[in-house]
Amino acid sequence: MSYVCLWSPSWPTGAAFPAELITDxxxxxxxxxxxxxxxxxxxxxxxxxxxxxxxxxxVAHRHGYSNAHAGAATTAIAAELAATxxxxxxxxxxxxHDRDFMAPFPIDVLDPSTLLDHLLDGIGVETCGALxxxxxxxxxILMGAEGxxxxxxARADDPRLxxxxxxxxxxxxxVDWVDYALRDAERLLFVVNxxxxxxxxxxxxxxxxxxxxxxxxxxxxxxxxxxxxxSARPTASQKAWMRLIRTALDRITLPDAVTGVTLCVESAIxxxxxxxxxxDKGFASAPQVERAVSQLMDDQGDVVLTPRNSAHPLVxxxxxxxxxxxxxxxxxxxxxxxxxQSGARPTPxxxxxxxxxxxxxxxxxxxRRDHQVPVQYRDGQTSYAIVDAAGPERVSGGQWEQGGPYAxxxxxxxxxxxxxxxxxxxxxxxxxxxxLAVxxxxLAVSPPTVLPSYRPTxxxxxxxxx
Amino acid sequence: MTGAxxxxxxxxxxxxxxxxxxxxxxxxxAATQLATGIAQLDQALPSGGLPRGRLSVxxxxxxxxxxxxxxxxxxxxxxxxxxxxxSVGTVAGAFWDDGPLLVRPSSRLNALRSAxxxxxxxxxxxxxxxxxxxxxxxxxxxxxxxxxxxxxxxALTTHAxxxxxxxxxxxxxxxxxxxxTPFGDPAEITHxxxxxxxxxxxxxxxxAFVLPVTHHELRLSLExxxxxxxxxxx
Numbered sequence: 136m137s138y139v140c141l142w143s144p145s146w147p148t149g150a151a152f153p154a155e156l157i158t159d160x161x162x163x164x165x166x167x168x169x170x171x172x173x174x175x176x177x178x179x180x181x182x183x184x185x186x187x188x189x190x191x192x193x194v195a196h197r198h199g200y201s202n203a204h205a206g207a208a209t210t211a212i213a214a215e216l217a218a219t220x221x222x223x224x225x226x227x228x229x230x231x232h233d234r235d236f237m238a239p240f241p242i243d244v245l246d247p248s249t250l251l252d253h254l255l256d257g258i259g260v261e262t263c264g265a266l267x268x269x270x271x272x273x274x275x276i277l278m279g280a281e282g283x284x285x286x287x288x289a290r291a292d293d294p295r296l297x298x299x300x301x302x303x304x305x306x307x308x309x310v311d312w313v314d315y316a317l318r319d320a321e322r323l324l325f326v327v328n329x330x331x332x333x334x335x336x337x338x339x340x341x342x343x344x345x346x347x348x349x350x351x352x353x354x355x356x357x358x359x360x361x362x363x364x365x366s367a368r369p370t371a372s373q374k375a376w377m378r379l380i381r382t383a384l385d386r387i388t389l390p391d392a393v394t395g396v397t398l399c400v401e402s403a404i405x406x407x408x409x410x411x412x413x414x415d416k417g418f419a420s421a422p423q424v425e426r427a428v429s430q431l432m433d434d435q436g437d438v439v440l441t442p443r444n445s446a447h448p449l450v451x452x453x454x455x456x457x458x459x460x461x462x463x464x465x466x467x468x469x470x471x472x473x474x475x476q477s478g479a480r481p482t483p484x485x486x487x488x489x490x491x492x493x494x495x496x497x498x499x500x501x502x503r504r505d506h507q508v509p510v511q512y513r514d515g516q517t518s519y520a521i522v523d524a525a526g527p528e529r530v531s532g533g534q535w536e537q538g539g540p541y542a543x544x545x546x547x548x549x550x551x552x553x554x555x556x557x558x559x560x561x562x563x564x565x566x567x568x569x570x571l572a573v574x575x576x577x578l579a580v581s582p583p584t585v586l587p588s589y590r591p592t593x594x595x596x597x598x599x600x601x
Numbered sequence: 602m603t604g605a606x607x608x609x610x611x612x613x614x615x616x617x618x619x620x621x622x623x624x625x626x627x628x629x630x631a632a633t634q635l636a637t638g639i640a641q642l643d644q645a646l647p648s649g650g651l652p653r654g655r656l657s658v659x660x661x662x663x664x665x666x667x668x669x670x671x672x673x674x675x676x677x678x679x680x681x682x683x684x685x686x687x688s689v690g691t692v693a694g695a696f697w698d699d700g701p702l703l704v705r706p707s708s709r710l711n712a713l714r715s716a717x718x719x720x721x722x723x724x725x726x727x728x729x730x731x732x733x734x735x736x737x738x739x740x741x742x743x744x745x746x747x748x749x750x751x752x753x754x755x756a757l758t759t760h761a762x763x764x765x766x767x768x769x770x771x772x773x774x775x776x777x778x779x780x781x782t783p784f785g786d787p788a789e790i791t792h793x794x795x796x797x798x799x800x801x802x803x804x805x806x807x808x809a810f811v812l813p814v815t816h817h818e819l820r821l822s823l824e825x826x827x828x829x830x831x832x833x834x835x
Contacts (some may be wrong), residue, residue, distance in 0.1 A: 424724035442694025454694025471677025481674030525787035
């Protein structure tokens with residue numbers, strides 16, 4: 136039994152409802168709620184619903200409502216009908232019989248709209264049982280969304296959530312001392328360690344994992360210093376939290392000696408397990424992966440990343456790296472299977488690897504019909520001969536963007552050792568690139584022509600294919 | 602050799618493999634393998650792929666990244682996980698295929714720490730360490746973590762100490778295939794022929810195959826066969 140509904144046709148509704156009646160009811164049941172139409176709902180989960188219904192009716196009678204009725208059922212709609220449609224003091228619907236109980240009641244008890252009421256009359260459906268016997272597809276085609284809602288109610292399928300889970304106080308631990316002030320970090324850590332044990336035990340007992348905790352230090356100058364610590368992965372492990380707290384204490388500087396510490400959980404989530412597939416190769420190791428990724432992030436910051444790409448013409452300005460969620464990282468195998476099932480086949484292909492930022496190089500060029508192509512370049516102390524060069528491919532823009540305009544001439548060059556490299560000539564930068572020619576041949580500098588504000592400055596190695 | 606001596610030799614070999622699992626050659630097929638997804642390469646490699654629980658070393662360049670990335674995707678396709686540790690930030694986000702865990706540590710030491718952490722978790726079938734070369738005791742630590750976690754670790758490095766399998770891939774300048782402009786200049790590089798040499802204790806093999814080249818979408822010319830000549834000096 137989940138719900139007990141108490142109702143009297145004579146008691147006032149809305150703001151005029153007698154508050155003292157609710158107060159008296161709360162002495163017998165921990166959760167009571169006043170619903171629409173003067174229905175009083177009691178949460179009977181874990182209680183003897185029959186005895187509770189009888190008690191609540193007695194309480195109502197004592198307040199002068201001798202015509203009060205109570206109904207107890209697993210679903211809210213059955214309990215409501217038991218209280219409002221029966222003329223006996225209390226009705227208990229046996230678990231699993233809610234639909235049978237509702238079957239003889241006329242459709243009107245479900246409060247259909249006038250249009251739907253006429254429609255149901257037209258097809259000869261008069262009772263909840265007759266409506267419940269129809270199939271869902273016919274109802275959906277004939278009566279639309281409202282018809283489906285009514286059909287579900289007639290089948291005792293009531294989605295109402297009358298009593299949400301109560302918000303619980305999050306665990307915390309506090310220590311104050313008055314006869315001395317603490318300046319020793321090790322002793323402070325000792326105190327916090329004991330508090331962390333208390334808090335983590337409380338979390339584990341309540342089936343919770345903390346996402347964020349706060350450390351509030353009461354200082355000798357009567358001020359308070361609060362520092363929040365967030366874990367990449369919610370946990371109730373004292374060891375994990377102490378590692379984070381130790382790292383945090385190494386980084387912060389307290390302005391005065393400490394006279395008290397409060398460790399408080401700021402946000403927590405449930406300890407629910409995840410349903411999985413036994414044939415999923417990665418499922419068994421998912422918690423370990425999540426833990427390992429969280430540990431990496433706790434130790435090194437946001438190092439597990441995923442790219443978010445824009446349509447910027449420059450490859451190096453196209454990507455914004457965002458932090459990968461450890462829980463998402465643990466499901467990469469599942470996503471890979473889904474991708475494979477959609478028909479995507481992994482194909483190896485030589486892909487551009489970036490030198491970030493582009494490295495200045497010295498380039499010797501040669502004339503090819505109407506343009507210059509690189510034939511040799513020097514990167515540091517090493518010189519590379521270029522066997523073949525495709526290009527130039529020009530990209531320019533950014534006149535109205537932050538960072539200013541850019542104009543580059545890109546070449547894909549095959550080196551003599553077989554590496555395919557990506558060189559570009561910066562035609563707009565203000566120096567910084569090397570303009571030295573190798574071997575004294577033709578210099579990679581030509582007078583500005585098309586755009587007078589552009590002047591060729593230097594060559595850069597921007598990447599290679601691998 | 603007599604029957605008894607042969608039995609003793611087999612027993613000794615089994616004992617050595619049990620006591621020193623890293624010392625036994627992978628050609629003994631004691632390790633399970635991880636297919637790269639490239640048939641020609643898998644046929645050439647001992648046991649048909651990269652050895653699990655062992656360190657393999659692949660010399661950088663020559664298509665190593667392309668093959669290992671495809672291997673990562675192939676592993677994901679069968680429901681396992683792969684991680685790529687990019688310690689020098691060469692991965693271009695625009696050309697990164699979603700799936701493998703991408704770790705971009707700030708230093709060489711952090712890259713090695715990341716590799717050890719991921720290997721020890723036991724949740725990754727393949728971990729690729731790019732741009733960070735383990736040395737001396739670092740290699741020992743990584744090898745142990747690899748064995749404990751059962752992953753295949755591939756380091757893109759030329760330092761081959763303690764590795765069970767050494768791979769080298771190379772592309773010769775003549776191995777590239779181009780499309781050309783009407784003037785005969787190279788316009789697009791479309792394919793490249795890659796040759797892979799694999800060496801293990803007392804064993805070596807070769808494989809050759811063709812890889813397509815991904816383009817970088819910079820071309821502004823309307824005709825794909827023509828180079829963009831706008832703004833050129835005349």
